[in-house]
Amino acid sequence: MHHSHVDGVPVLRSSEPGPLHATLRFGVGARDETYRTRGVTRQVAALAAHETRRRLPATAEPVVYTGVEETRFTVSGTPQEVTDILRTLCRALGEPPTGRPDETAFSCDDEAAVSLHPLAAAALNARYGAQAAGLLGQECTGCLPPTPDMLRTHAATWFTRANAVLTLTGPDPVGLRLPLPPGERPNRSAPKARYPHASWTHRGIEGVAVSLEAPAGSAAVAVAHRIVRERMTAALARRSASAAPAEAATVPHDSDTDVRLLFTPAPAGDTEEVAATVWSEALRLARIEPAQDEVDRHRDGPGSAGAQPCALDMAARTALFGTPCPLEGVTPGDVRDAWQRAMAGAQLVVPEGLLLHLAGPDGRRLWCTSCWTWDELPPWGEAFHEPLVKRAFRRAGERHWTVLTPEAVVTCRTGVHHALRFDDVVALQRWGPERVLIGRCGCDIGIDPAWYRGGRRLVRAVDEAVPAELAFDGAEGGRPPEGRPPHA
Known part of the structure; x- marks a missing residue:
């Protein structure tokens, strides 16, 4: 080279x-x-x-x-x-x-x-x-x-x-010029995970996924990642001949960290069992060393042929991001220990509405990090309820309202609420009189003044609380997300 x-x-x-x-x-x-x-x-x-x-x-x-x-x-x-x-x-x-x-x-x-x-x-x-x-x-x-x-x-x-x-x-190009503009080396400040400890949460998906952070370029973690994917696929197949295999992906987070992902689709009525299977296989490698032949089989990984392009790619990544080169000589103990450290911050993601009772890496109940809070009273503030004429045609369990506090907008349903602090808003979309608040947590909250008594006052308060540079109009001819009340 x-x-x-x-x-x-x-x-x-x-x-x-x-x-x-x-x-x-x-x-x-x-x-x-x-x-x-x-x-x-x-x-x-x-x-x-x-x-x-x-x-x-x-x-x-x-x-x-x-x-x-x-x-x-x-x-x-x-x-x-x-x-x-x-x-x-x-x-x-x-x-x-x-x-x-x-x-x-x-x-x-x-x-x-x-x-x-x-x-x-x-x-x-x-x-x-x-x-x-x-x-x-x-x-x-x-x-x-x-x-x-x-x-x-x-x-x-x-x-x-x-x-x-x-x-x-290929051959050496003659007269090569690269007239790019000058600039400073970018300062890449990647955000930390919202929850640093092992947890589970909801998203609007039709399957199950696990994510965890691990050192970039770690050969031990790469081997562990391949082993867990193979084990998950085998465990799912034992449950059902039609089960989809587990898939894997790696996404760079910063110069020192990769995000390792494992995921599989799941039928609506089978999601809880699939989630338990996926999580148990991820935990098993964190507790028990794999066999030597299993490590040997996964050490080189797919696509190990063609060493020169891989060397060029690795050298380019090192030049751009400072990504370290993987170390050789991975042992079963290395694999188990590396995966164990990564699993301490793993996150299991399942479809909305599912409630899990699983053990975490420390043996305690796995912590739920859903943005919604159940069975607690919402914060105190000015409440904006539906007009009486609408409430008259709803069942009590379908009611929704919004509470405005100096620090947050709190969207409420019977028995559950979601507080979005104004300093956690990353964008405010305007759709005529309607507003959609996008939170750093990944949730969005829609506000239509027609939904509430005093709705125009609520919209004005939101406009004043969110910095002007975060607000913008939605695309012409478009609509707010599903034109619906708040989403988790």
Whole structure:
């Protein structure tokens, strides 16, 4: 592998015969966005790819991929073609549009979109809420696209030479230039998990998922992850021949931490048993060392062939994120101990309405971290009830009302309530007279003044309590999420 720098960008090249393959990588992805700027990374990438194709119509198209933490542009061709495309692409990234982009610029949006299983995305949302990687599982109905100012700011912050690395496979390109704009090394401050201890919670999913944090690049955790997935699949198959296999995913959280995910779909009437099976298999490895042959079988992992591309990929990730290289010599004890540490903060996610009685890693009852509070009186404040004419046609168990306090909006149903503090609001969508509050926890609360007596006063109070920079209008022609009362 050859190491060099071009215009301040690290370049890693593996010499091979044949055409030249180049991948220009940037350390930015969906986790670096906010609720309001969701999709801005892939739109910047799509615009740059579109502009490159417009300027060089006779050359190969750059293929765009936007992930959770990384955006890549891949190009193949002769050394001269690759050199021309990379130079044009870098200039396009430094010149984002000044007006609202033409919709034809987003023709490669489908290529650039982040692909993550809905169960895995929901588990990330449950762990981090409506921020960082948790945004991948956050419902966003009728959001406006990022503005030109958002596109320019995002490009100037993340698509710079200080946040880029180029990998090459093939002959040495002559006259290579990478005229990216200058910039500072990004300061990536990943949020902590909302609950640091082992727990379970609800999301609107049709299955079961487990998420846990572990050291990035840990070979012991990687082996444990594969072992637990295989064991879960076997345990589910013993229950039912038609059971779906467990799936796994790994999402980088910060330079030192990965989020390990395990998930499987589950029929509505079978979810509780599937959840118990998934959780027990995850716990078993944290308590008992695996057999040596099981460790040996999973040590190399899938896709171990092709060492050179893997070496380039690992070197690029180290250059972008400082990701450590995995260590060799994993023993059964290493696997058990690493998984045991990770399980101390594991989170089990199940469909709404399910109540679980499971033991945690410490043997005590697993803690429920649902945002809703049962069987307790809501905080004291000004109560906004439904109009009497509506209440007359409802059963008592279907009633809902909202309590306004100086610190929060509390949505209430009979026997249960959800308090959303104003300092935990990440966005406020306006839909004419209606409002939708999006909380850091990942929940949203809809407020229609027609639902309540004094509803207009409630809306005015919410508008005054939420900082103006967090408020924006919903997309024209859209509707609030399902036009419904509060959601958990």
